[in-house]
Amino acid sequence: MSLTELHLALLAGAPRHGYDIKQEHDSWFPDTRPLPYGQVYATLARLQRDGLAEVVETRVDGGPERTVYALTAKGSARLRAWLAEPAAPTGVGAEEIVRKTVSALHTGIDVSGFVARQRAAHLRRIRDLQGTPPGAGPAERLVREHLIAHLDADLRWLELATELLPAPDDQPTVRSDERKPA
Amino acid sequence: MSTVQLSGVSHAYGRTQALSDVSLTVEPGEVVAVTGPSGCGKSTLLMLTAGVLRTQSGRIVVAGTDLAGADDAARARFRRRAIGLVLQFGQLVPDLSVRDNVALPLLLEGHRSADARAAADGWLDRVGLDVEPDTLPADLSGGQAQLAAGARALVAGPQLLLADEPTASLDTNSGRALLDLLVKTTVQAGGSVVLVSHDNAVAARADREIRLRRGTIAHQVALS
Numbered sequence: 001m002s003l004t005e006l007h008l009a010l011l012a013g014a015p016r017h018g019y020d021i022k023q024e025h026d027s028w029f030p031d032t033r034p035l036p037y038g039q040v041y042a043t044l045a046r047l048q049r050d051g052l053a054e055v056v057e058t059r060v061d062g063g064p065e066r067t068v069y070a071l072t073a074k075g076s077a078r079l080r081a082w083l084a085e086p087a088a089p090t091g092v093g094a095e096e097i098v099r100k101t102v103s104a105l106h107t108g109i110d111v112s113g114f115v116a117r118q119r120a121a122h123l124r125r126i127r128d129l130q131g132t133p134p135g136a137g138p139a140e141r142l143v144r145e146h147l148i149a150h151l152d153a154d155l156r157w158l159e160l161a162t163e164l165l166p167a168p169d170d171q172p173t174v175r176s177d178e179r180k181p182a
Numbered sequence: 183m184s185t186v187q188l189s190g191v192s193h194a195y196g197r198t199q200a201l202s203d204v205s206l207t208v209e210p211g212e213v214v215a216v217t218g219p220s221g222c223g224k225s226t227l228l229m230l231t232a233g234v235l236r237t238q239s240g241r242i243v244v245a246g247t248d249l250a251g252a253d254d255a256a257r258a259r260f261r262r263r264a265i266g267l268v269l270q271f272g273q274l275v276p277d278l279s280v281r282d283n284v285a286l287p288l289l290l291e292g293h294r295s296a297d298a299r300a301a302a303d304g305w306l307d308r309v310g311l312d313v314e315p316d317t318l319p320a321d322l323s324g325g326q327a328q329l330a331a332g333a334r335a336l337v338a339g340p341q342l343l344l345a346d347e348p349t350a351s352l353d354t355n356s357g358r359a360l361l362d363l364l365v366k367t368t369v370q371a372g373g374s375v376v377l378v379s380h381d382n383a384v385a386a387r388a389d390r391e392i393r394l395r396r397g398t399i400a401h402q403v404a405l406s
Contacts, residue, residue, distance in 0.1 A: 116401035119391065123405050126386035130358070145354075152382045163219060 002099050007043045008052060008071060008079040009103035015056050015070035018044060028102050044069055052078055083109050086121035089151055097154055101161050115162055122151050183246065185210050185342050185374040186231055191240035193226050200226040202397045203240070208342075213365055213375040215388035215405075222394040224378045225346055231376065232265050232344050233257035245341045262290050266335030268345040268364065272327030274319040280306065280330050281315035287338040298337075305333035309360060324351035332360050336367050343368040346378045354383075361387055 010021050010028075018040045025035040044067075047053035052075035057068040071079070083104050087097035097118065104114040129144045129151075136144075186208035193201040201223045208214050216224050229235040230242055230249075236257075237250040245264040249257060261267070274283045282289075284302035289295060303315060311329040319327060328351045335343055343364055349357030361377075365387055368375050377384055385391055389406040392399060 112401055116393070116403045119393070119401075120403040120405055123382065123386045123388075123391060126383060127405065130383070130386060148383060155382045159219060 002082065002096055003039070003043060004047065004052070005079060005082040006099050006103060007040075007047060008075050008082075009107050011053060011069060011071045012076070012079060012107040012109070015068045017059065017066040017068045019066065021069075028106060029098075047075065051075075079103075079107070080109060083107075083114055084117070086114075086118040089122045089125035089154070097158070101158060105161065111162070115158065118158060119155060122155050126151050183210075184208060184243075185212070185245060186376070187241070187243040188227075188231070189241040191227075191230065191237070191242060193223075193230060193235065193238050200397055201230075204394075204397070204399060205240075206392060206399065206402070208374045208376060210372055210374055211369055212390065213369060213377065213388045215385035215391045216376060216378045216394060217380070217382075217385050217391055218394035218400070220380075223397040224394055227394070228344050228346050228376065228378045231342075232267055233260050234267075262287055262338070264341045266338070266340030266343040266364075266368070268328070268331045268335045268343070268348040270328075270347040270350045271324060272319070272322075272331040272351075274322075274327055274330055274334075276319050279316045279318060280311070280313060280322065283319065283330060284333045284337055287334065291338065301337055302333065305337050306330070308336075309333045309363060310356070325353070325356060328352055329356070329360060332364055336364065339371055339373075340368065341373045343373060343375045344378075345375070347380065347384075348377065349379075349381065349384060358383070 006025070007021065010016065010024050016024065018037065021044070022035050022037060022040050025040075044053060048055065048069070051072055053069045054072050055067050056070045059066045059068060083100060087100050100114070101118070104111050126148050129148050132141060184207040186206070188207070189205050191201055191204045192199070204223075204227065216227060218224055226235065230237060231244055233244070233247075233249050233252065234257075236254075240250075242249040244260070247260045247264070249260070252260060274280070275286065278286065281299055281302045284305055285295070285298035288298035288301060306315065309329045309332045311326055311333065313322065313326060319330070322330065328348065332348065335345070345364060348364065349361055352360060361384060365375050377388060379385055386405070389404065391401075391403050391405055393401050
């Protein structure tokens, strides 16, 4: 489940308390279901328990006491590892690719590397699906074409996302095995 | 020896910079997709590699020919000998029949006209263009013109096949069949293919994606 990593991405810009994290999430994904406070606090407790985030401050600004969390080195490594892997090119239930792309663009962590890996994963899957397996009939082919159409839509969306939301600080660090010398 | 070698290539149209310091290679037998948003320099890259555009800066060596040092006539000879070119709208010669359009690369190289026309008929059949060979380009649909352009690109057995949106005027099935034929025929003969396309289904056929953004290479990834 990537909600853990998504919370790490939301914490990557600056230490935040639960209320800030919810606000930030809802601004990143304005048309999805707002993040419930209960889920934020449960996730933060789990991040703290697992050593991925730590409490850095307790603020009382005339209101209720607010606990401020920050990423630990382990949390930062976990976030980077998540963004280093493309989302599974399933073509259906594509929330993961949206979460990863929006997180990469907002955090600025290796955006061009992320886009390269995601495109490669999707294109490889399209290529696999374009091959007709032995004995496949028209119905199997239609199912495959449906998946190809969804993967194509993902890639078109990814292209639009990278054009509309240029990353703040994009430093390409594509893995050497993913990249051929020019 | 690489089929295509670009080193530090830049190109401008007036004050508009289309390509900036692009370097890349394409190996024999390799299929490369050049992708990217509109205006990123894809077609300029293709036209420079085909020798249609004159090299402004940098070095372009294709199939052993240094294009920077070649005049217009030399580049035209190079294209006839080494390059198969498929463009989005076919770009057939309007006054020639479909058959003669396809036979043209062989006729210009001095082949006997009966042999060239027989070869053309064979390729028109293989691309699946079901019209009378004497039909003029004006009487073809966009898709039919693209099939004829595919046949013309393959007739002389090119070392390098360059295709700019080669399936854009075709439906999914016909487009995929033409792409299959272009890629398989060229690669099986040891040639290389460069596909320029917006279409991800076309890009997925490549061994490697080169993605352009604002005239520079944004990334290169192996797909196979």
